[in-house]
Amino acid sequence: MLKFKVGELLTRDTGSLERYEIDTSYNFPDNDPKLLANLKGEVILIKTTQGINAEISNFKTEVELNCSRCLEKYPQTIKIPSMEEHFYTSKPKGIKPTEEISFIDMKHHEIDLSELIRQEIISSYDMIPVCKKDCKGLCSKCGQNLNKKTCKCDKSGPTNKPFANLKNLLK
Numbered sequence: 001m002l003k004f005k006v007g008e009l010l011t012r013d014t015g016s017l018e019r020y021e022i023d024t025s026y027n028f029p030d031n032d033p034k035l036l037a038n039l040k041g042e043v044i045l046i047k048t049t050q051g052i053n054a055e056i057s058n059f060k061t062e063v064e065l066n067c068s069r070c071l072e073k074y075p076q077t078i079k080i081p082s083m084e085e086h087f088y089t090s091k092p093k094g095i096k097p098t099e100e101i102s103f104i105d106m107k108h109h110e111i112d113l114s115e116l117i118r119q120e121i122i123s124s125y126d127m128i129p130v131c132k133k134d135c136k137g138l139c140s141k142c143g144q145n146l147n148k149k150t151c152k153c154d155k156s157g158p159t160n161k162p163f164a165n166l167k168n169l170l171k
Helices: 007-011 114-123 164-170
Strands: 003-005 017-024 039-047 051-066 073-088 110-112
Touching: 007 039, 051 114, 073 114
Parallel strands: none
Antiparallel strands: 003 110, 017 039, 039 051, 051 073
């Protein structure tokens, strides 16, 4: 469950808070990201003068990624120490049109943390995801996954070395 009822909290004094532990399975739209483990973490909801501040800490899950070298799927543990989002009851003054803000669903008196969590998970991916540090990747000639089997392609042929002729300038 990534939606939290905040109707009662909205009636309390500013600074009031509610704490929750999350340990739940969840399917993001289009399976992006694809979760392999439950979402786990602590949620603190704090009443502010303009809405609710949601803090998530000690967040952990596991996702499925594709290796950028061998293209195989592999599990990646995601740990995020903290994330935070403010949910407004109405549009605050002074907000620029380019700023992205979140609102409380006043019809149902709830906030949805799924988009915040999804974006934080994706932003924590490695820039170039690899299944293991010594991944050998694919053969550039036949496409064989070199982690599983070596191929018999001729590796001695011409290689793409655009600066190879620069060594002749030193003679």
